[in-house]
Amino acid sequence: MKRAKGxxxxxxxxxxxxxxxxxxxxxxxxxxxxDDQEEEEEEEEEEEAAFGCDWSRLPQEILLHxxxxxxxxxxxxxxxxxxxxxxxxxxxxxxxxxxxxxxxxASSSTESAEAACDILSQLVNCSLKTLGLxxxxxxxxxxxxxxxxxxxxxxxxxxxKSLSSLKIDDTPVDxxxxxxxxxxxSDTLKLLKMSSCPHVSPAGILCVADQCHGLRELALNxxxxxxxxxxxxxxxxxxxxxxxxxxxxxxxxxxxxxxxxKSSWDAMVRHSPNFNxxxxxxxxxxxxxxxxxxxxxxxxxxxxxxxxxxxxxGRVGLHCPRLVELVxxxxxxxxxxxxxxxxxxxxxxxxxxxxxxxxxSCSAFVEFVKMCGRRLSQLSIMEEVxxxxxxxxxxxxxxxxxxxxxxxxxxxxMPTW
Amino acid sequence: FLLQSxxxxxxxxxxxxxxxxxPAHDVFPRLFKEWGDQRLSYEYDSEPFGKERDAAIKKxxxxxGVEVTVRISHTLYDLDKIIELNGGQSPLTYKRFQTLISRMxxxxxxxxxxxxxxxWKCTTPLSGRPRRQVRRPLPGGSWVSFDTEGLPSAVWPGxxxxxxxxxxxxxxxxxxxxxxxxxxxxxxxxxxxxTGLSPYLRFGCLSCHLxxxxxxxxxxxxxxxxxxPLSLYxxxxxxxxxxxxxxxxxxxxxxxxxxICMQIPWDRNAEALAKWAEGQTGFPWIDAIMxxxxxxxxxxxxxxHAVACFxxxxxxxxxxxxGMKVFEELLLDADWSVNAGSWMWLSxxxxxxxFFHCYCPVGFGRRTDxxxxxxxxxxxxxxxxxxAPECVQKAAKCVVGVHYPKxxxxxxxxxxxxxxxxxxxxxxxxxxxxxxxxxxxxxxxxGSGEAxxxxxxxxxEPAVAATTQNSASAPSGYQMVAAAPSQGDWQSAVMTYxxxxxxxxxxxxxxxxYSVPGNSLMYYTQSAQQVLPAVTQxxxxxxxxxxxxxxxxxxxxxxxxxxxQCSH
Numbered sequence: 004m005k006r007a008k009g010x011x012x013x014x015x016x017x018x019x020x021x022x023x024x025x026x027x028x029x030x031x032x033x034x035x036x037x038d039d040q041e042e043e044e045e046e047e048e049e050e051e052a053a054f055g056c057d058w059s060r061l062p063q064e065i066l067l068h069x070x071x072x073x074x075x076x077x078x079x080x081x082x083x084x085x086x087x088x089x090x091x092x093x094x095x096x097x098x099x100x101x102x103x104x105x106x107x108x109a110s111s112s113t114e115s116a117e118a119a120c121d122i123l124s125q126l127v128n129c130s131l132k133t134l135g136l137x138x139x140x141x142x143x144x145x146x147x148x149x150x151x152x153x154x155x156x157x158x159x160x161x162x163x164k165s166l167s168s169l170k171i172d173d174t175p176v177d178x179x180x181x182x183x184x185x186x187x188x189s190d191t192l193k194l195l196k197m198s199s200c201p202h203v204s205p206a207g208i209l210c211v212a213d214q215c216h217g218l219r220e221l222a223l224n225x226x227x228x229x230x231x232x233x234x235x236x237x238x239x240x241x242x243x244x245x246x247x248x249x250x251x252x253x254x255x256x257x258x259x260x261x262x263x264x265k266s267s268w269d270a271m272v273r274h275s276p277n278f279n280x281x282x283x284x285x286x287x288x289x290x291x292x293x294x295x296x297x298x299x300x301x302x303x304x305x306x307x308x309x310x311x312x313x314x315x316x317g318r319v320g321l322h323c324p325r326l327v328e329l330v331x332x333x334x335x336x337x338x339x340x341x342x343x344x345x346x347x348x349x350x351x352x353x354x355x356x357x358x359x360x361x362x363x364s365c366s367a368f369v370e371f372v373k374m375c376g377r378r379l380s381q382l383s384i385m386e387e388v389x390x391x392x393x394x395x396x397x398x399x400x401x402x403x404x405x406x407x408x409x410x411x412x413x414x415x416x417m418p419t420w
Numbered sequence: 421f422l423l424q425s426x427x428x429x430x431x432x433x434x435x436x437x438x439x440x441x442x443p444a445h446d447v448f449p450r451l452f453k454e455w456g457d458q459r460l461s462y463e464y465d466s467e468p469f470g471k472e473r474d475a476a477i478k479k480x481x482x483x484x485g486v487e488v489t490v491r492i493s494h495t496l497y498d499l500d501k502i503i504e505l506n507g508g509q510s511p512l513t514y515k516r517f518q519t520l521i522s523r524m525x526x527x528x529x530x531x532x533x534x535x536x537x538x539x540w541k542c543t544t545p546l547s548g549r550p551r552r553q554v555r556r557p558l559p560g561g562s563w564v565s566f567d568t569e570g571l572p573s574a575v576w577p578g579x580x581x582x583x584x585x586x587x588x589x590x591x592x593x594x595x596x597x598x599x600x601x602x603x604x605x606x607x608x609x610x611x612x613x614x615t616g617l618s619p620y621l622r623f624g625c626l627s628c629h630l631x632x633x634x635x636x637x638x639x640x641x642x643x644x645x646x647x648x649p650l651s652l653y654x655x656x657x658x659x660x661x662x663x664x665x666x667x668x669x670x671x672x673x674x675x676x677x678x679x680i681c682m683q684i685p686w687d688r689n690a691e692a693l694a695k696w697a698e699g700q701t702g703f704p705w706i707d708a709i710m711x712x713x714x715x716x717x718x719x720x721x722x723x724x725h726a727v728a729c730f731x732x733x734x735x736x737x738x739x740x741x742x743g744m745k746v747f748e749e750l751l752l753d754a755d756w757s758v759n760a761g762s763w764m765w766l767s768x769x770x771x772x773x774x775f776f777h778c779y780c781p782v783g784f785g786r787r788t789d790x791x792x793x794x795x796x797x798x799x800x801x802x803x804x805x806x807x808a809p810e811c812v813q814k815a816a817k818c819v820v821g822v823h824y825p826k827x828x829x830x831x832x833x834x835x836x837x838x839x840x841x842x843x844x845x846x847x848x849x850x851x852x853x854x855x856x857x858x859x860x861x862x863x864x865x866x867g868s869g870e871a872x873x874x875x876x877x878x879x880x881e882p883a884v885a886a887t888t889q890n891s892a893s894a895p896s897g898y899q900m901v902a903a904a905p906s907q908g909d910w911q912s913a914v915m916t917y918x919x920x921x922x923x924x925x926x927x928x929x930x931x932x933x934y935s936v937p938g939n940s941l942m943y944y945t946q947s948a949q950q951v952l953p954a955v956t957q958x959x960x961x962x963x964x965x966x967x968x969x970x971x972x973x974x975x976x977x978x979x980x981x982x983x984x985q986c987s988h
Contacts, residue, residue, distance in 0.1 A: 303855070
């Protein structure tokens with residue numbers, strides 16, 4: 004449903020007249036539109052008229068409560084009914100959050116994305132606190148014309164002034180719009196998720212870090228990361244960072260990644276000693292991993308979405324003392340015994356580990372679990388990972404492991420049918 | 421395969437003065453009348469459709485005064501008993517299933533093969549000419565000629581005779597290996613084996629009871645040990661597991677309406693699906709597997725994992741139902757329960773599967789088949805990608821050749837996106853808001869507070885566990901990871917985000933707003949169907965969806981704020 008931007012002008016004639024009259028007016032206004040939703044709206048209003056109760060005199064708290072259940076456009080209609088409802092519509096409590104989730108299959112999600120932009124553009128008088136454009140289906144915001152999206156986003160940024168949470172992963176947001184964001188919301192921005200936004204540059208995100216000192220959570224791609232960014236986030240004026248999520252994705256095989264200096268990471272840790280650093284790696288091969296895990300890095304949650312070599316895992320053991328969770332999608336056919344033992348020894352905060360297509364001998368695995376003990380609250384090992392040896396067979400390994408974990412444990416199974 | 425099996429069965433019966441007849445419902449009333457006083461016996465079919473059909477036939481038989489005997493032989497156990505032992509629910513984890521199995525009565529010994537003596541009292545009217553032509557049944561019972569001339573010899577010949585031969589070979593090989601453990605995977609394992617038994621089990625050419633007992637006997641003989649471990653019967657038990665899961669669930673092969681299936685907004689992309697099904701994805705590993713499947717009707721289970729992951733949660737994000745349909749058509753051992761169950765499992769749509777391990781369409785193949793023998797065998801027109809120099813391989817992503825398509829997706833990007841999607845979907849279901857990837861999937865095996873991993877700096881987490889358990893108004897859907905979930909909780913927490921297929925554009929779309937207690941809203945476009953937890957509490961749907969992120973308002977204590985929000 005596309006409505007022209009000018010139409011939705013939220014300044015209704017404040018009529019002291021009885022609601023039924025207003026409703027009739029609204030009904031005729033709406034009668035042109037062939038929309039199910041609006042018909043429903045009309046019916047609703049007819050009913051109201053028939054009952055003759057004074058809806059305009061509902062206490063505001065109740066109105067707010069009701070409005071919270073209304074979808075955005077219904078609220079917009081409701082705001083045009085009378086002054087009282089219009090006031091409720093403008094209560095800041097109503098507009099804390101706008102989270103638009105794309106969860107429809109490909110064919111319709113572009114239209115959904117467009118509709119979302121339209122709606123966003125109309126939020127001229129709303130001060131959003133939370134904006135989330137989330138995709139569980141195909142992220143279609145990238146398929147929209149960039150200008151369309153940017154202008155909608157700009158409307159929100161300019162008008163919100165108290166935006167605290169912004170989730171815009173996989174969107175065509177760019178540096179200029181980030182500047183607008185910063186210009187209007189630098190005091191309030193606490194959360195920014197923008198993984199996979201190809202039009203943003205390191206300078207753009209640096210601007211955000213420099214100005215938004217309340218930023219507690221940040222998610223972005225590795226190519227946006229820089230020493231300057233980390234230093235900005237650790238500056239005195241900046242609050243403690245709670246969580247930094249970095250996606251390291253290789254666009255083309257043989258891609259080079261800039262290394263971040265240890266001193267920058269150290270500054271981060273000094274400034275925010277409890278912060279979580281979550282890194283998701285999607286790299287092709289050993290070469291691409293070269294700049295990583297060469298020096299100490301304060302990563303807490305590590306996910307290797309593609310194959311990662313034995314050597315890299317060895318380096319992880321050496322350089323990641325703060326590691327809490329390690330998930331390895333695949334490694335290869337050489338046993339990771341030494342690497343796991345080293346991780347158990349040196350990553351003393353490790354409490355979750357997941358191993359996919361890897362190999363570990365049963366003895367080494369038992370040793371690993373023994374060393375970690377009960378701090379391992381998540382142990383997700385594919386059954387094929389464990390290689391029986393002279394000490395343990397597959398059937399009795401789970402007893403040993405369960406013993407050391409203090410709870411019943413089995414490896415993850417896949418159907419062998 | 422099926423034709424050969426039927427021919428084989430017919431031939432065996434004829435040796436005993438009997439024969440096969442055409443299977444159709446309307447045959448029975450006529451036969452009951454014509455042949456007079458008699459008995460009807462059939463094998464119990466545990467699948468919902470089978471149960472319905474058999475009930476109808478049983479009714480007909482009883483009306484005609486025919487004595488009906490039903491025996492369980494397609495599965496090792498009486499599935500209803502397993503379900504009863506589990507409190508009326510089908511077990512949803514394999515471990516739980518194994519535990520239940522170990523408490524069941526021992527498996528029934530297989531009946532002896534029928535001999536001419538056993539048949540002496542039974543007669544079969546052999547009217548009608550013996551079938552010389554191979555005839556192929558169409559659904560509905562009519563027949564059409566099917567020419568078997570000119571087809572290449574089957575890699576998997578049908579029939580009981582063949583099955584029994586293979587069984588002997590299978591056991592011989594196991595005895596020779598003498599350790600009964602799962603053999604290591606190599607490129608050879610991918611090829612059809614002369615000891616493979618799964619298609620024969622599916623079509624009943626081989627009795628699972630017979631297989632079970634032969635395995636047991638062999639183990640006892642070789643190991644001189646009286647109790648074989650459950651892992652010995654792995655293949656059979658997986659089959660049994662899926663049968664048990666499916667028997668009381670007529671929607672088992674669908675996503676919508678299936679209480680145990682995660683409602684995931686899969687893409688609809690007929691072109692991509694066709695490329696996958698035809699082996700034209702541009703990833704030689706995937707294409708070789710699909711080619712083998714199409715040509716021979718069987719692929720190794722790890723190959724199945726690879727292609728299933730590629731189609732669903734790994735790369736293409738297409739529904740497992742589509743993959744299931746393709747397998748149904750092409751895979752010899754894919755019956756209703758096992759096929760649907762496996763697809764749900766592999767796409768992480770059910771059974772509490774971790775979704776972090778994604779099979780790389782290049783890497784996995786390279787590790788399993790380093791020389792490329794398997795790929796060369798099924799895709800002979802590929803210009804030896806494995807021998808191309810490293811830089812060429814990299815640049816072309818292992819694809820060389822004019823007649824072969826380019827890779828249809830960028831795997832790194834696709835898997836990154838899909839992992840994120842899966843994570844969002846699982847997070848919408850559970851109360852877990854932490855950073856751990858593993859803890860996102862609710863665990864069903866134990867309740868040792870696994871939600872607390874990776875929880876530095878999030879005071880919210882313990883508050884969630886406390887408030888949702890104590891809050892009177894919180895529906896059971898909330899209790900996922902934080903509490904120790906029973907399987908009932910999992911089922912009640914599955915939510916529906918069914919897209920509305922009929923609606924083209926947004927005109928007429930219903931926008932549903934759902935209130936999380938507090939002041940945030942979720943908007944779903946085009947959901948003509950309401951977002952419902954399977955257990956609806958009153959009229960309001962309190963859905964803990966994309967929940968409150970802690971850092972929303974400048975509040976004093978985030979945990980106290982959350983409590984306030986939950987107390988509606």
